[in-house]
Amino acid sequence: MKTRTRHDPAGQDQDATPGTRERIVRAASVLMQRQGYDGTGIKQISQEAGATLGSVYHFFPGGKQELAVAAVRRGDEEFAGILREILDGEPGPAEAVVAVTRSLAEGLRASDWLDGCPVTATALGTAGRLPDIQRAASSAFAGWEGIVAEMLRAAGIAEEEAADLAGMVVCTLEGAELSAQVSRDERPLLVAGEQLARLIALSLRGGLPAGS
């Protein structure tokens, strides 16, 4: 699926000396995550990537829009990987969700509250205007939900309830990271983690259906 112009002996995408296209996508992902679609210039991306403007348009003939879609997909895959990694390392779903919030809080603090969700800023500024970007973002959310839902089902929660809970988890993580970033305070994320854990524990015990 990915066009590699350089021979890759290991057959994997390592970080070592990434190709030009790869550097452009990475730079676009980081910059648009921080500044949004309209706030990020192609010239800025090319400089940050150590490439020229010509190279950008060589790899992305569709221009800024095509590049933004690639950047969102990249952010999608990155967070999906982190999510899977954390979830696999925790004993249960409640602990796993708390661990994710802690990881997000660390990432925010380490970047001085600059690096939030890798798709939100790009998607939000282009909401009813650039459908390709919107679709890529929507697909990212759906994928993350699927990962969380799988974990919940593996823990014994019924199919339908797991899907609802997973949606709730992803939405809350999204909102809590946003709130933490804007207020430059990790508390929203930590509180969200605790409350989500409470909710998951409740479902694990099969208690208190929604209507009561």
Added chain:
Amino acid sequence: MKTRTRHDPAGQDQDATPGTRERIVRAASVLMQRQGYDGTGIKQISQEAGATLGSVYHFFPGGKQELAVAAVRRGDEEFAGILREILDGEPGPAEAVVAVTRSLAEGLRASDWLDGCPVTATALGTAGRLPDIQRAASSAFAGWEGIVAEMLRAAGIAEEEAADLAGMVVCTLEGAELSAQVSRDERPLLVAGEQLARLIALSLRGGLPAGS
């Protein structure tokens, strides 16, 4: 606090024939909500408001940045009003939160998924770059949390737990609205409403502390 150039007999800010400054702030709020800070031009704002560029800089000598702060504050007040109105009309906090999600879903659908949270897009695109806007957005979130916390305390939830729950509610609403807008589907909001209601019901019964 507000400079009114026109005589206002009722002593209130009615919608009838709003002054130029008011029209500019409204247009800026709507446009930045949809397109973000960098995606919205001052010229576009002035046209939408039926004002000239000179008028915009007359009322907002600080330029785009000052105007964006006013727009975010306006969005803050508007949603705070809606929130208070809905919360007052519901019998309990669980029903109230569900009613809010339904209202948000209706607003999204009615605008063809264009009008999401009135502060998120503006704040997110300017995150570590324009502190004044960030502070206005942070203050908005804090205010909404306060409104929700007051409702929860009035329902008998202890001070500290009410604060945490209110933070959770606002974060989840934020994330669910974002998710619903991006996926053009109201389900994230409705699921979030149900799950938040479950969580609130749990707190009302004093059950299942976070650590268990």
Added chain:
DNA sequence: GTCTATAGGATGATAGAC
């Protein structure tokens, strides 16, 4: 307070040499 005109710079995108 309202309006027009314009300065000064940045933007997305293209052309074409190498």
Added chain:
DNA sequence: GTCTATCATCCTATAGAC
């Protein structure tokens, strides 16, 4: 594939007449 030069357009902000 890489690079530079350039076009046409847009932007924020200002100046100054009315």
